Amino acid sequence: MEKTIALLPGDGIGKEVLKVTVDVLKAIEEHFHHQFQFQYGLIGGDAIDQTGTPLPDETVEICKNADAVLLGAVGGPKWDSNPPALRPEKGLLGIRKQLDLYANLRPIITFQSLLDESALKREYIDGVDFIVVRELTGGLYFGEPSERITKDGEEGAVDTLIYKRSEIKRIIVSAFEMASKRRKHVTSVDKANVLETSRLWREIAEEVAKDYPDVTLEHMLVDNAAMQLINAPKRFDVIVTENMFGDILSDEASMITGSLGMLPSASLSSTGLHLYEPVHGSAPDIAGQNIANPTAMILSAAMMLRHSFDLENEAKVLEDAVNQVLQSGKRTADLAKGGPSISTEQLAEEIKAIIAKSQTVSK
Numbered sequence: 001m002e003k004t005i006a007l008l009p010g011d012g013i014g015k016e017v018l019k020v021t022v023d024v025l026k027a028i029e030e031h032f033h034h035q036f037q038f039q040y041g042l043i044g045g046d047a048i049d050q051t052g053t054p055l056p057d058e059t060v061e062i063c064k065n066a067d068a069v070l071l072g073a074v075g076g077p078k079w080d081s082n083p084p085a086l087r088p089e090k091g092l093l094g095i096r097k098q099l100d101l102y103a104n105l106r107p108i109i110t111f112q113s114l115l116d117e118s119a120l121k122r123e124y125i126d127g128v129d130f131i132v133v134r135e136l137t138g139g140l141y142f143g144e145p146s147e148r149i150t151k152d153g154e155e156g157a158v159d160t161l162i163y164k165r166s167e168i169k170r171i172i173v174s175a176f177e178m179a180s181k182r183r184k185h186v187t188s189v190d191k192a193n194v195l196e197t198s199r200l201w202r203e204i205a206e207e208v209a210k211d212y213p214d215v216t217l218e219h220m221l222v223d224n225a226a227m228q229l230i231n232a233p234k235r236f237d238v239i240v241t242e243n244m245f246g247d248i249l250s251d252e253a254s255m256i257t258g259s260l261g262m263l264p265s266a267s268l269s270s271t272g273l274h275l276y277e278p279v280h281g282s283a284p285d286i287a288g289q290n291i292a293n294p295t296a297m298i299l300s301a302a303m304m305l306r307h308s309f310d311l312e313n314e315a316k317v318l319e320d321a322v323n324q325v326l327q328s329g330k331r332t333a334d335l336a337k338g339g340p341s342i343s344t345e346q347l348a349e350e351i352k353a354i355i356a357k358s359q360t361v362s363k
């Protein structure tokens with residue numbers, strides 16, 4: 001199979017985890033006789049430094065001409081004092097908007113070999129398998145105005161939480177579609193006791209539910225959801241929620257698996273061009289040390305193989321390889337609890353070695 005993959009490394013550990021993920025993909029390419037063309041693009045702080053903007057037009061073009069996009073992470077203290085339009089995060093929001101990546105899927109699955117590494121008790125998390133469907137191109141992140149204002153003669157600031165009916169409907173439909181292929185349970189998370197956008201969200205969720213009689217819909221307030229993720233994570237199948245709630249809840253949920261470095265994601269659009277990115281950020285505190293956990297990025301690449309290229313077997317081989325390394329007890333520092341650890345590159349080497357020994361199944 002011939003595919004073009006746009007690579008946007010970004011900043012900090014984004015560069016490190018994407019680099020080793022490309023090596024792993026090259027191992028898949030070689031072992032399964034595919035041809036992957038890699039096209040690099042600038043985004044985030046890196047792009048600001050080199051071009052003066054966090055999302056150069058050329059990067060958007062590279063993405064649009066590719067079959068899928070892999071993104072590392074953006075941001076860092078170097079750019080923290082930049083004005084809003086020149087923050088690295090603007091590049092990330094820009095690419096999400098320009099490619100209309102409205103559905104961000106963040107699967108939370110516990111690994112048997114990491115049950116004791118989680119912040120939660122083994123019996124609470126053994127068998128956790130749910131997915132956060134986060135709305136990614138609306139809400140507070142994109143609402144206007146978002147600026148400094150004067151209120152009652154004082155300096156203030158305003159952000160706007162705004163959703164159109166169509167934006168809510170399409171993400172809720174995505175969640176129901178997903179649930180109908182899973183355990184048929186949707187938890188719609190909102191703050192309907194306070195927010196009008198949440199009350200509209202709830203109304204639309206009820207309307208969409210009528211088209212899916214086999215799927216159970218429950219509504220849950222976001223504060224309760226934050227608690228239930230810790231108290232009873234196994235109760236969830238598909239969680240659907242707006243942009244910011246999804247951002248916060250998914251970082252919280254990562255601790256069920258043991259580390260933020262374990263969570264992959266897929267950002268899907270209706271155009272068929274999708275972007276795959278780890279849930280974590282550029283982690284300036286550990287950048288440049290070759291100690292970041294590349295699993296989230298590697299598993300994001302597995303999601304790409306499955307969703308964008310229909311390479312189910314290759315995706316499984318990659319996921320099994322990650323599992324086998326974990327089972328062997330080898331851990332990056334985030335999971336090693338102060339014990340012996342391996343580097344970002346060593347983990348990728350272990351995965352490559354397993355891929356090389358895997359069975360080739362021709363499609």
Ligand SMILES: NC(=O)c1ccc[n+]([C@@H]2O[C@H](COP(=O)([O-])OP(=O)(O)OC[C@H]3O[C@@H](n4cnc5c(N)ncnc54)[C@H](O)[C@@H]3O)[C@@H](O)[C@H]2O)c1
Pocket residue numbers: 013072073074075076077089092260261262277278279280281282283284285286291292293294296334
């Ligand atoms: N998708 C993205 O590009 C993205 C996501 C989140 C944050 N950010 C940006 O990243 C920068 C840092 O943000 P932050 O520190 O709040 O969040 P972060 O996700 O970068 O890091 C949070 C904590 O988790 C650890 N961590 C994260 N990923 C890890 C990995 N793969 N392996 C081991 N440890 C890992 C970090 O060391 C840090 O202690 C900010 O500029 C923020 O805007 C970008």
Ligand SMILES: CC(C)[C@H](C(=O)O)[C@@H](O)C(=O)O
Pocket residue numbers: 075089092093247279281
């Ligand atoms: C960096 C930031 C804008 C981003 C978000 O909030 O969407 C990040 O936290 C994420 O989860 O991808």
Ligand SMILES: [Mg+2]
Pocket residue numbers: 247248251279
């Ligand atoms: Mg986040």
